[in-house]
Each structure stands twice: as structure tokens, then as C-alpha cells.
Amino acid sequence: MPKDINRDLYTEETILKLNLFSECFRAWYPVFLHNPYVKGLVIFDFFAGSGSDANGTPGSPLRLLCEAKGENKQNCLLAKNKGKDIQFIFNESMHRKSSSLAINVDKHFRLCKKKHSCNRCTYEEKTIVDNKEFKNIFNLEGIGDLLSDKKYGKFILLDQYGFAEVNENVFKQLICAPGTDFIFFISSSYIRRFKEHPAVKKYFDTRTINFDTSKPAECHREIAAYYKTLIPSNKEYYLHHFTMKKEPNYYGLIFGSNHSLGMEKFLQVCWKHDRYSGESNFNIDQDYEEDTLFYDPTKTNKMARVKKILENDILSGKISGNADGLKKALINGCLPKIFVEVISELTKNGRINIIGDFNRQATNIHKVKKYQIEVPS
Numbered sequence: 235m236p237k238d239i240n241r242d243l244y245t246e247e248t249i250l251k252l253n254l255f256s257e258c259f260r261a262w263y264p265v266f267l268h269n270p271y272v273k274g275l276v277i278f279d280f281f282a283g284s285g286s287d288a289n290g291t292p293g294s295p296l297r298l299l300c301e302a303k304g305e306n307k308q309n310c311l312l313a314k315n316k317g318k319d320i321q322f323i324f325n326e327s328m329h330r331k332s333s334s335l336a337i338n339v340d341k342h343f344r345l346c347k348k349k350h351s352c353n354r355c356t357y358e359e360k361t362i363v364d365n366k367e368f369k370n371i372f373n374l375e376g377i378g379d380l381l382s383d384k385k386y387g388k389f390i391l392l393d394q395y396g397f398a399e400v401n402e403n404v405f406k407q408l409i410c411a412p413g414t415d416f417i418f419f420i421s422s423s424y425i426r427r428f429k430e431h432p433a434v435k436k437y438f439d440t441r442t443i444n445f446d447t448s449k450p451a452e453c454h455r456e457i458a459a460y461y462k463t464l465i466p467s468n469k470e471y472y473l474h475h476f477t478m479k480k481e482p483n484y485y486g487l488i489f490g491s492n493h494s495l496g497m498e499k500f501l502q503v504c505w506k507h508d509r510y511s512g513e514s515n516f517n518i519d520q521d522y523e524e525d526t527l528f529y530d531p532t533k534t535n536k537m538a539r540v541k542k543i544l545e546n547d548i549l550s551g552k553i554s555g556n557a558d559g560l561k562k563a564l565i566n567g568c569l570p571k572i573f574v575e576v577i578s579e580l581t582k583n584g585r586i587n588i589i590g591d592f593n594r595q596a597t598n599i600h601k602v603k604k605y606q607i608e609v610p611s
């Protein structure tokens with residue numbers, strides 16, 4: 235039995251994980267509120283816990299509700315004005331914890347309404363606290379209908395213990411759901427250590443996970459690479475990962491979105507927390523650290539690696555326009571501005587020509603003004 239995360243104090247790594255959840259949702263929520271094609275939003279926290287740690291520090295469900303309020307209630311007002319149908323579905327399989335969560339959620343709404351002098355809360359009536367096993371709630375027809383509804387934006391948190399719940403089947407359902415961004419936690423070290431054990435093999439085809447025995451710090455990267463192999467090759471889909479080291483073990487988050495904007499937002503959060511590689515809470519690529527002679531946060535090993543990939547792809551003609559190049563930066567876990575840096579350098583050195591109007595746009599890349607790239611023979 236794993237230790238109950240809510241009975242103790244949240245560790246530093248758990249707080250980081252919760253902050254990443256919050257920041258990711260903070261970036262996601264207004265995008266969907268403003269989207270005129272979206273009728274409603276559903277926010278799922280399938281492994282919600284009891285709502286806080288032993289000290290009363292808020293857990294994921296309460297953090298989501300706080301973010302949905304926003305500073306000075308700006309998101310509540312926006313949600314009301316836009317008339318969106320907004321639902322929060324919190325689930326926790328342990329009866330005791332689910333009951334505590336229901337009490338904590340009620341208390342949250344009571345205090346929030348009092349503090350902001352609201353008689354009615356936009357979110358309260360549509361917040362559900364459920365008490366099911368994940369696989370049972372996830373496979374309910376009603377949940378499946380919501381997941382496949384194109385008119386609803388979905389944000390899904392899967393803060394499982396261990397690794398077994400987000401198996402191949404669940405992952406495939408998540409990546410096929412339209413308008414859906416998800417983020418899940420996974421104990422990557424455990425899979426690495428028990429790769430050959432039937433309890434792990436039951437959930438993962440571990441033959442396809444290439445763990446490098448000399449690089450335990452990269453095990454979460456390899457788990458993310460495994461999930462990438464489950465995405466059909468003809469599907470445009472974005473997956474990124476964030477490794478968290480805790481003592482000798484490595485855990486991590488995996489984020490998925492079928493929209494480049496979703497990935498831009500997630501990468502902004504990741505690079506804010508890790509300016510070397512945008513993917514860990516430690517120096518995963520062994521860069522020179524601050525206060526050392528060769529420290530240069532604008533030229534890290536990860537950036538150099540991805541720049542090289544982009545340069546090669548441009549010069550070989552695999553990337554023939556800015557739209558593809560910007561996406562390729564995202565796919566490789568870098569913010570799209572890195573592509574603009576590569577293009578500028580190649581243009582300066584006369585190695586490519588731009589056909590059309592050059593521009594440096596590197597955010598909202600789905601709306602970028604396109605140009606083509608020509609490699610002189």
C-alpha cells in the first residue's frame with residue numbers, strides 16, 4: 235500500500251507537482267473560456283485525494299477551483315459573461331477521503347462566497363465529488379460522451395499513485411478525445427527497476443522501453459518516449475514530460491495536447507521551472523550551473539541539441555516552412571522561439587533563402603503567417 239499522501243505534509247516535490255498542475259490549468263482555462271466554439275468546459279481530477287495535506291495545505295481539487303476563480307474573480311466573471319457550461323468532476327476511490335473532499339469542497343465554496351460577497355457561485359452547482367475506482371468512472375458512458383464531445387474543452391488530471399492506471403488503453407482514449415489536454419503523474423523509477431516483473435509487464439510492453447542502465451536520471455524521458463510510440467504516426471499530437479527527482483528516485487509528469495497552443499502553454503510552465511532543459515527539477519543535461527565560469531542559460535545542452543536537429547532538418551529539406559519548424563521545436567520540448575534563432579543564423583550565413591515575408595512570430599504558432607524556406611543548391 236502506498237503511503238497516504240494526504241495524511242502527512244506534502245513534500246517539496248509534491249508541492250512542485252501541485253504547482254505545475256495549477257500553472258498548467260491557469261494557462262489553459264482562459265484560452266477555453268474565450269473560445270467561441272466551445273460550449274462548455276469539464277475539469278476532471280480523477281485521483282483527487284481528500285483536498286489537503288495534514289496541515290491544511292490545499293491539494294489539486296481545491297487548487298483547480300482557486301484557479302477557476304482567478305485573481306479578483308476575473309475568471310468567474312468571464313465564465314458568467316461567456317455563459318459557458320462549466321463542470322468540475324472530482325473523484326477519489328477511498329470512501330473516507332472522498333467524504334473529506336466533499337466537506338473541503340463545500341467549505342471552499344462557503345468561504346469563497348463569503349469573502350467575495352457572492353450569493354451564488356457559478357461553479358458550485360456543477361461540481362461533483364465522486365467515489366469510484368478510476369477504471370469504473372472513466373468507462374462510464376456519460377464520461378465517454380463528454381470526452382468525445384467536440385463542443386466541450388476538457389482538462390484532465392490523473393495524479394495516480396504508481397504507474398498502473400494510465401495504461402496503453404487509457405492513454406489511447408485520452409489522445410483521441412477532441413479538445414482535451416491531460417497531465418498525469420507516473421513513478422518512472424519503479425517501472426525501470428521492475429521492468430521484468432509480471433506486475434509491470436501486465437501494464438506496459440516493457441520490451442519497447444529503452445532504459446539506458448548508465449542513465450537512471452533519464453528513465454522518465456524514456457517512459458515519455460514509450461508513450462509517444464503509442465501515438466499513430468499520422469496524428470498531429472504533442473506530448474511533453476517533466477522529471478522530478480526525489481532522493482534516488484525519479485517520478486514525472488506527462489502532458490498531452492492535440493493543439494500546439496496547449497503545448498506552448500505547458501512548455502512555458504516547464505521552462506519557467508527549468509531554464510536549462512525545460513523538463514526537470516534538477517540538472518538533467520549536466521549544464522554548467524549558475525555561479526560557475528561557463529554558465530550560460532541561453533546556450534544549454536538541450537537547446538544546442540534541439541537547434542542541431544532543427545538545422546539538420548532545414549538543410550535537408552525536411553522542414554520547408556516556418557509552420558513546420560515551429561512545431562518541430564515544440565515536439566522536441568523547446569519553445570518555438572528557438573526555431574526563429576536557428577533560421578536567423580542560417581539566413582545570416584547565407585545557407586538558406588526565405589520565400590515570402592520573414593517574421594519572428596514564435597507564440598500562438600497555429601496562427602503564424604507562413605513563409606517557405608529554400609536551400610540553395
Ligand SMILES: C[S@@+](CC[C@H](N)C(=O)[O-])C[C@H]1O[C@@H](n2cnc3c(N)ncnc32)[C@H](O)[C@@H]1O
Pocket residue numbers: 239240252280281282283284285286292293294295325326327328331366367368369393394395399
Ligand atoms: C497521489 S494521490 C492524489 C493526491 C491529490 N492530487 C492531492 O493533491 O492531494 C492519489 C489518490 O488516488 C486515490 N486512488 C488510488 N487508487 C485509485 C483508483 N483506482 N481510483 C481512484 N482513486 C484512487 C488514492 O486514495 C489517493 O488519494
